[in-house]
Amino acid sequence: xxxxxxxxRSLWVFHLNTGSCNGCDIEIVALLxxxxxxxxxxxxxxxxxxxxxxxxxxxxxxxxxxxxxxxxYEQTPDPKAVIVVGTCGSSGGVFYDSYNIVGPVDKHIPVxxxxxxxxxxxxxxxNGVLKAWLKLERLRGFSxxxxxxxxxxxxx
Amino acid sequence: MSISTYKIPIGPIHPSLxxxxxxxxxxxxxxxxxxxxxxxxxxRGIEFMGRNRNIxxxxxxxxxxxxxxxxxxxxxxxxxxxxxxxxxxxxxxxxIRVIIAELERIHSHIxxxxxxxxxxxxxxxxxxxxxxxxxxxxxxxILTGNRINYGMYMIGGVRxxxxxxxxxxIMKTLQYYKDAYQTLEDVFLKDPSIALRTKNVGIMTYxxxxxxxxxxxxxxxxxxxxxxxxxQPYSAYADMDxxxxxxxxxxxxxxxxxxxxxxxxxxxxxxxxxxxxxxxxNLPEGEILSEPKIVKLLGxxxxxxxxxxxxxxxxxxxxxxxxxxxxxENPEVWKARAPTYNNLMSxxxxxxxxxxxxxxxxxxxxxxxxxxxxxxxLVDSNTxxxxxxxxxxxxxxxxxxxxxxLK
Ligand code: SF4
Numbered sequence: 001x002x003x004x005x006x007x008x009r010s011l012w013v014f015h016l017n018t019g020s021c022n023g024c025d026i027e028i029v030a031l032l033x034x035x036x037x038x039x040x041x042x043x044x045x046x047x048x049x050x051x052x053x054x055x056x057x058x059x060x061x062x063x064x065x066x067x068x069x070x071x072x073y074e075q076t077p078d079p080k081a082v083i084v085v086g087t088c089g090s091s092g093g094v095f096y097d098s099y100n101i102v103g104p105v106d107k108h109i110p111v112x113x114x115x116x117x118x119x120x121x122x123x124x125x126x127n128g129v130l131k132a133w134l135k136l137e138r139l140r141g142f143s144x145x146x147x148x149x150x151x152x153x154x155x156x
Numbered sequence: 157m158s159i160s161t162y163k164i165p166i167g168p169i170h171p172s173l174x175x176x177x178x179x180x181x182x183x184x185x186x187x188x189x190x191x192x193x194x195x196x197x198x199x200r201g202i203e204f205m206g207r208n209r210n211i212x213x214x215x216x217x218x219x220x221x222x223x224x225x226x227x228x229x230x231x232x233x234x235x236x237x238x239x240x241x242x243x244x245x246x247x248x249x250x251x252i253r254v255i256i257a258e259l260e261r262i263h264s265h266i267x268x269x270x271x272x273x274x275x276x277x278x279x280x281x282x283x284x285x286x287x288x289x290x291x292x293x294x295x296x297x298i299l300t301g302n303r304i305n306y307g308m309y310m311i312g313g314v315r316x317x318x319x320x321x322x323x324x325x326i327m328k329t330l331q332y333y334k335d336a337y338q339t340l341e342d343v344f345l346k347d348p349s350i351a352l353r354t355k356n357v358g359i360m361t362y363x364x365x366x367x368x369x370x371x372x373x374x375x376x377x378x379x380x381x382x383x384x385x386x387x388q389p390y391s392a393y394a395d396m397d398x399x400x401x402x403x404x405x406x407x408x409x410x411x412x413x414x415x416x417x418x419x420x421x422x423x424x425x426x427x428x429x430x431x432x433x434x435x436x437x438n439l440p441e442g443e444i445l446s447e448p449k450i451v452k453l454l455g456x457x458x459x460x461x462x463x464x465x466x467x468x469x470x471x472x473x474x475x476x477x478x479x480x481x482x483x484x485e486n487p488e489v490w491k492a493r494a495p496t497y498n499n500l501m502s503x504x505x506x507x508x509x510x511x512x513x514x515x516x517x518x519x520x521x522x523x524x525x526x527x528x529x530x531x532x533x534l535v536d537s538n539t540x541x542x543x544x545x546x547x548x549x550x551x552x553x554x555x556x557x558x559x560x561x562l563k
Contacts, residue, residue, distance in 0.1 A: 019198045023223025023304040026267065030293075033270075033286035062200055094220050097208060098201035119223060119304045 010042030011133055014052035016072050018105070020059030023119035024086035028056060036122045043129055049075040054132050060088040060095040061103030073109045079139045081132035082111045085125055087118040191507045206490040211237055211457045212450060214490065215309060221492060223304045224267065227260040228470030229492065230309035236477040237311050240464025241457055247440040249313035254392040255435050256300065256308050257468070258428040262333065263292045264471035265421040268523045269344060272418065275516040276353050281343055288336050295329045298322065311453060312446035326436060333429050344418050354414035358506040358518035361412055368501040372473020373420045374522045376402050378412035384469040396434055401427060414521045458485055470495055472523050496524050
């Protein structure tokens with residue numbers, strides 16, 4: 001699958017809360033504000049999954065949000081990347097043994113990038129989005145070697 | 157001819173709140189006729205999980221009830237446990253607890269101010285307020301090691317001390333917020349367009365606030381002088397004379413509208429600055445933990461028996477934790493009541509007869525914290541057996557009740 005040429009480099013992000021404690025969610029909002037200002041990288045938070053390239057999912061997925069999680073995933077147009085933000089979405093975290101938690105997220109939808117931390121720092125989310133961007137680049141037809149080189153450049 | 161209404165469901169996923177929550181609006185023309193709330197989208201069963209963990213583990217769970225109030229819940233929880241087990245907290249720890257709680261209030265109120273501005277369409281004001289907020293997060297990170305979920309509170313004290321080296325940094329932050337007052341006042345309270353969008357919008361009267369038992373800034377904006385720090389002083393607040401802030405202090409009148417809620421929160425930021433200054437000036441010397449050895453502490457708690465209640469004035473209002481210890485590793489009952497739970501019903505009078513376009517700001521105006529609120533525990537009072545019902549069982553119960561009433 002080739003990425004559409006209109007989806008070149010700016011990533012539009014949709015944020016979905018599946019029952020988190022809010023900690024990671026406010027850090028996502030903090031990303032947009034002057035200190036971190038991710039809009040300078042072309043990353044923008046959008047109000048509808050239909051406009052998004054990347055899904056940022058927080059929270060351990062409770063029963064009531066599960067159908068919505070699946071719905072939002074289906075509504076996001078391909079090609080897309082899914083980032084789980086926070087420990088509780090990646091593994092259940094502190095909420096691992098509740099009757100109402102059916103997560104973690106990757107049990108229900110495919111996940112590309114995990115950003116662990118409880119809560120994560122905004123810098124870590126930027127790094128996660130960067131990883132998702134590399135995945136989309138791969139879909140775009142870059143060969144493995146080129147991507148390796150890019151990753152090295154990024155990490156350097 | 158009767159006016160026909162139509163329904164708009166909003167949520168649970170919507171751009172106005174970062175948290176899930178469902179609203180059902182009945183609209184006629186541009187006016188809201190009635191509102192129904194369908195909470196539960198954020199329910200995680202926190203109290204249930206708590207009953208399978210030991211007390212020290214629960215502190216971290218209580219912290220994650222809500223990331224924004226991540227000092228308030230552990231504060232109230234620790235006070236409940238100390239109350240139940242009869243643990244004394246050293247005075248220095250009490251002061252540090254209050255300092256952290258007030259720093260949290262600063263960050264929470266400014267966060268709210270930014271969100272409120274965004275709901276009105278002023279993105280630049282959102283950016284400005286969140287820039288102002290970063291300063292206190294930096295300080296919290298220096299003092300506690302984390303920007304959110306500080307992990308500062310412990311049964312019988314706090315986990316980290318405030319040392320002499322921290323002082324200049326804290327002073328710098330306090331000065332920063334004193335200087336920022338002018339900016340915030342100009343932007344939020346003197347700006348004509350914010351006034352136009354918020355004055356006489358989402359009104360809650362004094363009577364409604366009392367009937368619906370609103371708490372925190374939501375109640376104070378309607379003129380109810382209610383503040384746990386004033387009514388039942390606890391911890392280091394007992395050494396200070398704290399007065400509940402109502403909007404008449406600033407504008408000379410109480411309207412109970414969204415504008416008044418902005419006034420209360422902006423003024424409270426500066427009240428917090430004063431409280432922290434007082435705490436720093438009078439910080440007692442001494443220990444910060446009554447029992448530094450966690451294993452020993454857990455041993456004591458395992459033998460403790462009794463009930464305890466902890467109250468604290470969180471940024472959004474009064475939070476209450478109740479705990480029952482029964483000589484075992486896990487608590488027998490743990491109940492948390494967060495302020496949004498009380499304030500939820502305030503939406504009903506506020507949203508009545510408002511325009512659709514005002515929904516976001518009115519909803520945001522009580523500073524809802526759904527993470528705190530969405531919890532259900534059922535206790536059968538006859539057998540005192542705790543039980544968690546499935547949806548089907550709940551439905552059956554509900555139908556049975558309707559039948560009973562109809563008879
Ligand atoms: S990872 Fe931790 S801080 Fe983030 S939403 Fe989950 S519980 Fe909250």
